[in-house]
Amino acid sequence: MNIQTVGVVGAGVMGIGVAQNLAQTGHQVILVDISDKILEQAKQEISKNIRFQGFFNKSEKTENPKEVLQRIKFTTNYQFLESAEFVIENTTEKWNIKNQVYSQLDTICPKESVFAANTSAIPITRIASVTQRAPKVIGMHFMNPVPMKSMVETIRGYHTSEETIETAKKMLAQMGKECILVNDSPGFVSNRVLMLTINEAIFLLQDQVASASDVDRIFKTCFGHKMGPLETADLIGLDTILFSIEVLYESFNDSKYRPCPLLKKMVDAGLYGRKSGQGFYAYT
Ligand code: NAD
Numbered sequence: 001m002n003i004q005t006v007g008v009v010g011a012g013v014m015g016i017g018v019a020q021n022l023a024q025t026g027h028q029v030i031l032v033d034i035s036d037k038i039l040e041q042a043k044q045e046i047s048k049n050i051r052f053q054g055f056f057n058k059s060e061k062t063e064n065p066k067e068v069l070q071r072i073k074f075t076t077n078y079q080f081l082e083s084a085e086f087v088i089e090n091t092t093e094k095w096n097i098k099n100q101v102y103s104q105l106d107t108i109c110p111k112e113s114v115f116a117a118n119t120s121a122i123p124i125t126r127i128a129s130v131t132q133r134a135p136k137v138i139g140m141h142f143m144n145p146v147p148m149k150s151m152v153e154t155i156r157g158y159h160t161s162e163e164t165i166e167t168a169k170k171m172l173a174q175m176g177k178e179c180i181l182v183n184d185s186p187g188f189v190s191n192r193v194l195m196l197t198i199n200e201a202i203f204l205l206q207d208q209v210a211s212a213s214d215v216d217r218i219f220k221t222c223f224g225h226k227m228g229p230l231e232t233a234d235l236i237g238l239d240t241i242l243f244s245i246e247v248l249y250e251s252f253n254d255s256k257y258r259p260c261p262l263l264k265k266m267v268d269a270g271l272y273g274r275k276s277g278q279g280f281y282a283y284t
Helices: 013-024 035-056 065-070 078-083 095-110 126-127 160-176 188-204 214-225 229-237 238-252 260-270
Strands: 005-009 030-031 071-076 086-089 114-117 139-140 152-158 179-182
Touching: 005 013, 005 078, 005 095, 013 030, 013 035, 013 065, 030 078, 035 065, 035 071, 065 071, 071 114, 078 139, 086 095, 095 114, 095 126, 095 179, 114 126, 114 160, 126 139, 139 160, 160 179, 188 214, 188 229, 188 260, 214 229, 229 238, 238 260
Parallel strands: 005 030, 005 086, 030 071, 086 114, 114 139, 152 179
Antiparallel strands: 139 152
């Protein structure tokens, strides 16, 4: 039987995309965040994104944002997650936040529910350790923007069971996605490489070796990448980049992961990239 009711925790950049993708593929979604203001913004953003999708995919049947939004319950009350068959967690990349979120989820959600952590770098085994259901915890590292990216880096924690891996694959298939399964390690495959690349690109900018657009142009025109590292950083969110590289630094105790001072300064100044309107580039 298909998974029908899915809890999505965190309604930021990723939670919005996950909730939209789930609702567009016919699921009932319970989207939880900490304030009504954030949830209202999430609603607006999802509506805008669906209209945008319709604009670009002229060949596909256009969806009515209202119909999609009707499948999402926007709430600050975790108690609604007691009916969630599967939970995808997308809260801030900070261990103190995720630690508290998982303890709460563990007491409220049905014992059979799988918890999928959409984290950039925090080890899945560490997340599982604060629950009483380690075999049912898995990593699902979605790519941004979620509705447009078909591949998900999926992470097997130390205790993740085969049954949970199968359930996660089924969940992803229902969302129209495939996965690449990897073993647990801070940053997994993608972000152990990507976060270092982005951090080094920021050092290049700080050292005035090249402008932001020239750094990005080298990756696009010389290597054929669709986006350069600094554009990618703006898309992800500079706060999330900083938190992720801090997780890598603490996890490996290796100085190669020390965050670039310019990255710290930009985050202190509120320059988070696309989501704040200004990062390495300006967004209107
Ligand atoms: P974000 O800062 O845009 O959103 C995080 C959301 O979590 C915020 O809306 C915040 O209010 C909410 N939150 C904080 N504490 C909460 C709590 N106790 N309960 C419920 N909600 C809470 O961050 P994001 O970019 O959406 O990232 C979310 C997660 O996804 C992070 O772990 C990040 O590393 C990971 N991730 C991000 C990207 C990306 O491109 N941005 C890609 C893959 C994975």
